[in-house]
Amino acid sequence: MSAKAIAREKIPDAVLLLKTKYRVIAPVPKGKTFVFKKIDDPQEIVLDYNTTILPLKKFFLPPREVLVEYNLKKQEYREPEIKSEPTVFFGIHNYELQGILRLDYAFGTGVKDETYLKKRKNNIFIGVTYTPDDFHFAKSVGIPTDLKEGFDIFLTKYNSHYRVEALTDKGKSIVSQWSEFLEECSYDSDPVVHFKNKLKQSVAGIREVFHGAYNHPVWKETSKKCYSCGTCNLVCPTCYCFDVSDEVVLGTNRGSRSRRWDSCQILGFTEVAGGEAFREKRYDRVRHRMSRKFAYIMDDRDRPFCVGCGRCIRQCTANISITDVMNALL
Amino acid sequence: MSKPKVAFFDFTSCEGCQLSKLNLENDLLDILELVDIVNFREAISDHGEDYEIAFIEGSISTPHCVERIHKIRRQAKIVIALGSCAHIGGINAIRNNMDQDEVRETVYGNDKYLFPSIKAQAVSDVVKVDYVIPGCPMDNQEFKRVLSALLTGKIPEIPEYSVCVECKAKENECLYDYGIVCMGPITRAGCRAACPTNGHYCYGCRGLVPDLNKNAAKDVMEKYKLSIDQIKKRFYMFNTNYVNMEEKSYE
Numbered sequence: 001m002s003a004k005a006i007a008r009e010k011i012p013d014a015v016l017l018l019k020t021k022y023r024v025i026a027p028v029p030k031g032k033t034f035v036f037k038k039i040d041d042p043q044e045i046v047l048d049y050n051t052t053i054l055p056l057k058k059f060f061l062p063p064r065e066v067l068v069e070y071n072l073k074k075q076e077y078r079e080p081e082i083k084s085e086p087t088v089f090f091g092i093h094n095y096e097l098q099g100i101l102r103l104d105y106a107f108g109t110g111v112k113d114e115t116y117l118k119k120r121k122n123n124i125f126i127g128v129t130y131t132p133d134d135f136h137f138a139k140s141v142g143i144p145t146d147l148k149e150g151f152d153i154f155l156t157k158y159n160s161h162y163r164v165e166a167l168t169d170k171g172k173s174i175v176s177q178w179s180e181f182l183e184e185c186s187y188d189s190d191p192v193v194h195f196k197n198k199l200k201q202s203v204a205g206i207r208e209v210f211h212g213a214y215n216h217p218v219w220k221e222t223s224k225k226c227y228s229c230g231t232c233n234l235v236c237p238t239c240y241c242f243d244v245s246d247e248v249v250l251g252t253n254r255g256s257r258s259r260r261w262d263s264c265q266i267l268g269f270t271e272v273a274g275g276e277a278f279r280e281k282r283y284d285r286v287r288h289r290m291s292r293k294f295a296y297i298m299d300d301r302d303r304p305f306c307v308g309c310g311r312c313i314r315q316c317t318a319n320i321s322i323t324d325v326m327n328a329l330l
Numbered sequence: 331m332s333k334p335k336v337a338f339f340d341f342t343s344c345e346g347c348q349l350s351k352l353n354l355e356n357d358l359l360d361i362l363e364l365v366d367i368v369n370f371r372e373a374i375s376d377h378g379e380d381y382e383i384a385f386i387e388g389s390i391s392t393p394h395c396v397e398r399i400h401k402i403r404r405q406a407k408i409v410i411a412l413g414s415c416a417h418i419g420g421i422n423a424i425r426n427n428m429d430q431d432e433v434r435e436t437v438y439g440n441d442k443y444l445f446p447s448i449k450a451q452a453v454s455d456v457v458k459v460d461y462v463i464p465g466c467p468m469d470n471q472e473f474k475r476v477l478s479a480l481l482t483g484k485i486p487e488i489p490e491y492s493v494c495v496e497c498k499a500k501e502n503e504c505l506y507d508y509g510i511v512c513m514g515p516i517t518r519a520g521c522r523a524a525c526p527t528n529g530h531y532c533y534g535c536r537g538l539v540p541d542l543n544k545n546a547a548k549d550v551m552e553k554y555k556l557s558i559d560q561i562k563k564r565f566y567m568f569n570t571n572y573v574n575m576e577e578k579s580y581e
Binding site for chain 1: 357360361363364390474475476477481482490491492494495498499500501502503504506507508514515539540541543546549550552554562
């Protein structure tokens with residue numbers, strides 16, 4: 001078959017062209033790892049990356065954001081203006097975008113969260129394939145590396161070039177502007193990808209696994225290692241729980257209400273007025289996280305709220321693995 | 331309504347926490363609109379004995395300290411511990427594991443008998459403490475938040491979660507991945523992960539999280555090939571009193 005392709009060395013030029021019209025967000029190195037960052041110099045971009053410290057959610061649900069500002073004396077309030085600058089998210093792995101699609105479901109179903117949804121306007125996603133490391137297990141949760149749902153353009157890596165597929169009108173219009181960087185190429189089939197980390201069972205029917213698993217010993221065993229530092233939630237592409245707090249500026253009538261990322265692993269998260277905690281025991285909290293990912297919440301296509309990025313395993317100081325825990329149940 | 335009377339008292343400390351409040355230049359006048367400061371050795375020469383809110387800096391480390399802190403507690407409606415020394419004993423407590431006579435001799439030489447001392451303790455080891463503003467030095471933004479809450483009749487809240495939460499929000503690389511022992515996973519947040527963000531491990535100056543998993547360190551030590559001494563060393567900087575209390579409970 002023949003298709004369009006872009007040579008690896010032409011990528012910075014292609015991004016430079018995008019930058020004339022869009023804010024470009026892409027992976028760049030940070031020490032031994034990577035982060036998503038607004039691109040100033042396209043040479044910084046690294047497309048061969050395993051994953052970033054934080055998922056893309058930081059652009060749509062920042063670690064802390066002001067929801068409303070008010071004046072107590074004047075009894076006035078106003079919501080901060082949210083800019084939705086046209087943005088290209090470049091070099092995105094498919095599980096990453098799947099995470100955003102799960103957040104869209106969470107924030108867009110029922111009561112709509114405009115603070116989040118406004119930022120989801122004017123987004124263009126350009127995907128790229130990846131080589132799974134020891135932690136990725138996306139295929140096990142229904143996200144094989146060739147899933148292109150949600151992308152405007154998708155780049156599939158071959159040795160020294162990327163196959164370029166335009167999947168939407170927006171994507172096609174960008175690819176047409178890239179013509180000078182593209183070449184004709186032929187390919188036989190998609191590269192073969194192996195996942196080292198996997199679940200014993202596919203996600204179909206995984207919800208049922210939790211029936212009768214409430215008292216499984218794995219919860220207590222896992223909780224012995226857990227510090228409840230919350231890292232697993234904070235770095236998760238589909239964790240969106242937040243805490244809301246008010247703050248009045250000392251000596252004034254001015255105040256603001258803001259939200260910040262919270263974590264169901266932290267004791268305070270489960271505390272209610274009067275000091276009662278619903279999940280006081282650490283193992284209650286460990287179980288809650290897994291249950292919520294694979295049983296309590298599924299989107300309208302019955303897909304779990306885990307995209308297999310492996311961040312919670314990679315970044316857990318105590319070496320707790322969501323796949324080990326799940327495999328103990330399966 | 332009359333302004334609440336506030337006093338600052340220093341015990342065994344470097345007095346940096348008190349001094350740092352003088353750096354609140356943009357807010358000092360606002361604060362003085364809201365409260366009457368009647369006792370603040372670093373800033374004013376008056377020594378009023380009539381106050382409702384007492385901020386305490388420093389650890390309790392002499393018999394005289396014990397006497398003074400009881401007197402303050404009897405007078406004040408609200409006692410707030412300021413900074414690591416008052417909150418957990420802090421750096422002063424490092425000497426608790428040394429020979430106390432030798433410590434006195436090192437500091438006072440031949441006059442050591444004129445200066446009796448006891449092991450450095452947190453204020454809450456001696457009297458009831460209502461609220462704490464942790465850290466070395468304490469954080470001025472947190473001080474303002476606590477004061478604002480007190481003056482508006484709210485309960486001052488400080489984070490109960492660990493430094494990792496704030497460190498992750500800043501998207502720092504984990505120092506453990508560089509083989510560096512960091513107190514972040516078990517230290518109370520509120521510092522906006524200042525040390526790890528600037529490339530240094532967390533010292534644990536804000537004390538440990540209330541919901542501590544005491545035995546979890548074993549797996550971390552295995553994963554990163556660390557020794558128990560490496561971990562304990564980190565604790566001794568600010569949390570000697572915690573380690574001693576724990577070790578005593580195992581005896």
